[in-house]
Amino acid sequence: MQFTCSQSDLNSHLSVVSRVVPSRPSHPVLANVLLQADAVKGQISLTGFDLSLGIRTEFAAEVAESGDVTLPAKLLNDIVSRLSDGEITLSQTEIDEERAGVNLISNSGKFEIRGLSAVQYPALPSLEDVETLILPIAALTEGLKRVLFAASNEDTKQILTGVHLKGSLESLEFAATDSHRLAVVETILEEVEGTNIDFAVTIPARALRELERMISTRPEGETVTVYVSDSQIAFDCGRQRLVSRKLEGNYPAYNQLIPKVFKRTVSLERKRLISRLELVAVLADQKNHLVKFTIDGNKGELSLSVDAQDLGSAKEVMSADITGDSGEIAFNVKYLLDGLKALPSTDILMQLNDPNQPVIFSPLGGIKMTYLVMPVQIVR
Numbered sequence: 001m002q003f004t005c006s007q008s009d010l011n012s013h014l015s016v017v018s019r020v021v022p023s024r025p026s027h028p029v030l031a032n033v034l035l036q037a038d039a040v041k042g043q044i045s046l047t048g049f050d051l052s053l054g055i056r057t058e059f060a061a062e063v064a065e066s067g068d069v070t071l072p073a074k075l076l077n078d079i080v081s082r083l084s085d086g087e088i089t090l091s092q093t094e095i096d097e098e099r100a101g102v103n104l105i106s107n108s109g110k111f112e113i114r115g116l117s118a119v120q121y122p123a124l125p126s127l128e129d130v131e132t133l134i135l136p137i138a139a140l141t142e143g144l145k146r147v148l149f150a151a152s153n154e155d156t157k158q159i160l161t162g163v164h165l166k167g168s169l170e171s172l173e174f175a176a177t178d179s180h181r182l183a184v185v186e187t188i189l190e191e192v193e194g195t196n197i198d199f200a201v202t203i204p205a206r207a208l209r210e211l212e213r214m215i216s217t218r219p220e221g222e223t224v225t226v227y228v229s230d231s232q233i234a235f236d237c238g239r240q241r242l243v244s245r246k247l248e249g250n251y252p253a254y255n256q257l258i259p260k261v262f263k264r265t266v267s268l269e270r271k272r273l274i275s276r277l278e279l280v281a282v283l284a285d286q287k288n289h290l291v292k293f294t295i296d297g298n299k300g301e302l303s304l305s306v307d308a309q310d311l312g313s314a315k316e317v318m319s320a321d322i323t324g325d326s327g328e329i330a331f332n333v334k335y336l337l338d339g340l341k342a343l344p345s346t347d348i349l350m351q352l353n354d355p356n357q358p359v360i361f362s363p364l365g366g367i368k369m370t371y372l373v374m375p376v377q378i379v380r
Contacts, residue, residue: 001067264324
């Protein structure tokens with residue numbers, strides 16, 4: 001193998017695949033990235049894979065000789081990222097049947113990097129012969145940025161560490177919950193193609209965060225091809241592919257958790273509420289993260305208050321359009337801020353019942369989004 005490419009190309013594509021390389025691999029070769037050079041196509045392919053999540057990316061280069069090799073991801077990334085702009089030449093040096101390496105030559109010097117034979121590297125699952133779906137990047141981007149924050153980080157709640165994605169001819173629905181809060185977004189599809197229009201799948205949030213990064217650099221008018229099998233899902237975008245295992249199990253029936261009737265509603269300016277919450281959160285974060293909402297329908301006011309024993313207290317008041325009875329309710333301020341920042345509109349609607357029942361926040365205008373957050377019991 002021998003090829004010449006620009007430092008910027010190699011660096012940017014290495015950074016993409018290196019993110020999925022495990023820090024504690026189950027097998028030494030998984031700590032490496034797979035480099036494949038194709039002289040006929042004049043392209044380089046880089047792959048990172050941890051057996052659950054894999055990314056492959058391709059770019060054009062001057063390939064003098066085809067070949068493949070695996071190299072330590074962190075070491076290679078550290079070297080290439082520190083090189084100055086200009087051309088880089090990599091040529092493979094065989095060591096033995098199991099080990100291999102390359103000479104990396106730049107304008108400023110030369111590195112010898114030892115790796116492992118590409119024969120040991122596991123192949124990404126092939127999903128070309130399964131049902132496909134072609135989705136607009138704009139719809140995927142909109143849904144992911146509104147719900148990913150709500151997925152659980154606890155491995156014991158495995159199914160909740162994913163985002164549930166449901167597709168139909170007219171729309172895509174995204175849902176994520178960690179059992180304390182729930183975010184649901186529906187994006188409208190003006191045109192969709194494929195053989196698997198109606199589907200439901202739960203995808204690890206980690207994989208979708210990488211997909212979000214991948215498509216963030218692409219024009220919104222482009223599309224992503226999705227391949228769905230019994231156990232795997234793959235996303236093709238330009239010259240990049242992401243493959244992930246699907247999460248097994250039944251995702252919670254989240255639509256049954258969303259109340260349909262409410263005793264009171266509060267209309268608010270979203271950014272003003274966020275700024276007030278961030279002020280009182282300075283004290284809330286020092287104690288129990290609890291913020292109390294006092295709804296005064298007679299005055300048309302919402303008061304936000306925090307009482308951090310031995311530290312102090314805080315209170316912020318803002319005007320609001322209130323219908324229904326006055327009352328008090330408390331929240332974890334972090335959960336509240338996460339959801340409010342994900343809502344897309346200028347004004348929002350807060351709908352609630354009793355202080356121990358779920359509260360719904362939704363945008364007034366724009367996309368259809370529901371953010372459910374469980375209140376916290378007020379200890380008197």
